[in-house]
Amino acid sequence: MAKVKGTSFVHRHAASLAVVPVMLIALVFYFGSAVWSMVMSMTASKIFPDMTFVGVKQYIRLFSDALWALSLSNLGWYALGSLGSLVLGFFLAVMLESNLAGERFFKTVFLYPMAVSLIITGLVWQWLFNPSMGLQQFFRDLGLQDFDFNLVGKKETVMWALVIASIWQSTGFYMVLSSAGIKGIDSEVWAASRIDGISKLRMYIEVIIPMMKFTFLTSFVLLSIGAVKAYDIIVAMTNGGPGGHSELPSYYIVDMYVNRQNIGMGAAGSTILLALVLGFILLFGAINLLSKKKE
Amino acid sequence: MKIDPSIRSQMILPNRLPAKNPLSKAIFYLLLSVFAVLFAMPLYVMIVTSLKSMDEIRMGHIFALPITPSFDAWDMAWNKAASGFDNTGLKSGFWNSVIILIPSLAMSVAFSSVCGYALACWNVKMGNFLLMALLVCAFIPFQVIMYPLIKMSVAVKLYNTSFGVSVVHTVLALPILTMIFKNYFASIPEELIKASRVDGGRFWGTFVYVVLPLSPNIMIVVAIMQITGIWNDFLVGLTFGNVKAYPMTVNLNNITQTQTGVRVYNVYMAAAMLTAIPPLLIYFFSGKMFIRGITAGALKG
Numbered sequence: 001m002a003k004v005k006g007t008s009f010v011h012r013h014a015a016s017l018a019v020v021p022v023m024l025i026a027l028v029f030y031f032g033s034a035v036w037s038m039v040m041s042m043t044a045s046k047i048f049p050d051m052t053f054v055g056v057k058q059y060i061r062l063f064s065d066a067l068w069a070l071s072l073s074n075l076g077w078y079a080l081g082s083l084g085s086l087v088l089g090f091f092l093a094v095m096l097e098s099n100l101a102g103e104r105f106f107k108t109v110f111l112y113p114m115a116v117s118l119i120i121t122g123l124v125w126q127w128l129f130n131p132s133m134g135l136q137q138f139f140r141d142l143g144l145q146d147f148d149f150n151l152v153g154k155k156e157t158v159m160w161a162l163v164i165a166s167i168w169q170s171t172g173f174y175m176v177l178s179s180a181g182i183k184g185i186d187s188e189v190w191a192a193s194r195i196d197g198i199s200k201l202r203m204y205i206e207v208i209i210p211m212m213k214f215t216f217l218t219s220f221v222l223l224s225i226g227a228v229k230a231y232d233i234i235v236a237m238t239n240g241g242p243g244g245h246s247e248l249p250s251y252y253i254v255d256m257y258v259n260r261q262n263i264g265m266g267a268a269g270s271t272i273l274l275a276l277v278l279g280f281i282l283l284f285g286a287i288n289l290l291s292k293k294k295e
Numbered sequence: 296m297k298i299d300p301s302i303r304s305q306m307i308l309p310n311r312l313p314a315k316n317p318l319s320k321a322i323f324y325l326l327l328s329v330f331a332v333l334f335a336m337p338l339y340v341m342i343v344t345s346l347k348s349m350d351e352i353r354m355g356h357i358f359a360l361p362i363t364p365s366f367d368a369w370d371m372a373w374n375k376a377a378s379g380f381d382n383t384g385l386k387s388g389f390w391n392s393v394i395i396l397i398p399s400l401a402m403s404v405a406f407s408s409v410c411g412y413a414l415a416c417w418n419v420k421m422g423n424f425l426l427m428a429l430l431v432c433a434f435i436p437f438q439v440i441m442y443p444l445i446k447m448s449v450a451v452k453l454y455n456t457s458f459g460v461s462v463v464h465t466v467l468a469l470p471i472l473t474m475i476f477k478n479y480f481a482s483i484p485e486e487l488i489k490a491s492r493v494d495g496g497r498f499w500g501t502f503v504y505v506v507l508p509l510s511p512n513i514m515i516v517v518a519i520m521q522i523t524g525i526w527n528d529f530l531v532g533l534t535f536g537n538v539k540a541y542p543m544t545v546n547l548n549n550i551t552q553t554q555t556g557v558r559v560y561n562v563y564m565a566a567a568m569l570t571a572i573p574p575l576l577i578y579f580f581s582g583k584m585f586i587r588g589i590t591a592g593a594l595k596g
Contacts, residue, residue, distance in 0.1 A: 032443070
């Protein structure tokens with residue numbers, strides 16, 4: 001940090017004034033709003049705000065709603081499935097970091113889904129999963145008469161469809177992070193492996209992957225928070241269906257506020273969401289601290 | 296300028312292991328090509344579907360090229376598609392998105408660059424505390440602050456207006472952008488700031504004459520990030536806009552979820568393409584800048 005020592009009062013005053021707007025926005029719109037939501041979650045509010053204190057009643061009501069429980073377990077599966085984009089992204093990065101010609105072309109292809117809206121991702125994958133005109137029909141026309149790829153239509157498989165679409169969307173991103181991690185490894189490590197004649201595969205398993213654990217942990221935190229925030233893709237692809245089997249907490253909360261008009265339960269759900277994310281932030285902070293200590 | 300560490304690291308030649316073995320090289324190319332085809336497939340399907348007639352689509356050959364390609368579905372999507380409110384297609388949504396985008400881009404860059412500069416180059420009381428707070432803010436899901444933001448925007452009469460959507464986008468972007476600017480400005484050599492002070496440059500003078508001229512790259516990166524991010528947003532536009540102010544993504548979703556009559560997938564795919572083209576153009580033409588934007592946006596958080 002380029003801090004200027006011994007500046008006059010006016011100088012410091014200008015700098016402090018310059019941060020006031022952002023500071024106020026953080027205080028009012030983020031922390032104020034979060035506290036406001038927490039307060040609402042402990043009131044009897046329904047369609048209209050009602051400031052009668054009811055303690056944890058809204059939370060009890062929330063957790064006795066089967067749909068909320070379902071959305072939490074869906075979130076677990078969705079987060080787990082999204083790990084696929086990290087695995088695939090790392091795998092692609094390893095191949096691309098081998099000095100292949102056409103690296104730029106491949107990277108452009110793998111990353112373009114990141115540039116489009118999740119509404120479009122959801123829409124195009126809904127179309128691809130269309131049972132009578134989409135991929136299923138294509139494979140049946142090839143002679144696989146029993147081919148079943150109607151993932152969106154069935155409650156057992158609908159989360160798979162969301163996971164596939166989200167892997168398509170975000171693999172390129174984790175490929176870029178992994179590439180940066182591989183590039184960041186000291187050149188001496190590679191030189192040493194060449195002298196020792198260690199095979200590339202062993203090199204990756206025994207040296208590179210352990211050295212990249214901070215990249216992976218960061219990616220893991222980002223993936224988890226991405227899963228907690230996922231909303232658009234559900235709207236465009238399934239609207240939570242069939243029968244709530246693709247609802248995630250983020251979708252449940254908006255639905256609670258907007259369609260079911262239950263402020264108290266929506267606020268309770270959003271407070272749980274906040275707690276989840278704060279947990280991940282603590283994890284992220286711990287990782288950052290650890291990685292700084294290492295340096 | 297070689298002041299940005301992420302640029303510097305890219306300039307050092309990577310010492311990676313070349314795939315010497317021709318067999319492993321061939322396998323890599325094969326695998327990469329298979330995945331490239333898989334990743335490109337949805338875009339291909341979107342384009343060919345948008346050029347077909349519904350009769351042709353019902354034949355069920357999703358990968359087939361259109362027999363008689365036509366832009367009828369594109370015309371329909373842009374000018375006439377029904378969104379449940381009116382039959383004016385996507386074009387109103389396109390202009391709404393532009394109207395939402397411009398003020399939020401200007402406001403978010405203005406506030407965050409000045410704040411990032413103050414935090415990076417000057418002694419600000421509780422500066423580190425503010426940075427910690429911003430880090431937490433950057434992770435808070437929108438749902439957590441949605442209800443209070445709606446209440447506040449109703450109170451100041453910004454709810455259901457496109458400017459209200461712009462303000463919410465600005466609020467949501469400030470934490471991450473401030474951190475990105477702060478990290479970038481912190482890499483400006485201290486001597487330059489000191490020299491400017493000796494020459495009589497004060498807070499704003501140093502910002503305008505020393506810092507900004509060194510920052511065209513980061514400005515472009517942030518602009519790309521913001522333009523694609525705001526363009527692709529759905530939830531903020533849905534909750535804070537209204538029929539007259541819905542951005543293109545909400546318009547697109549309304550068109551595809553209007554359950555009157557048959558589902559016209561050629562129109563839906565044309566509408567999806569029209570919505571995707573602006574960010575895709577930015578992506579294909581900006582290359583590395585786009586990559587820096589998304590990685591900075593995610594990691595510095």
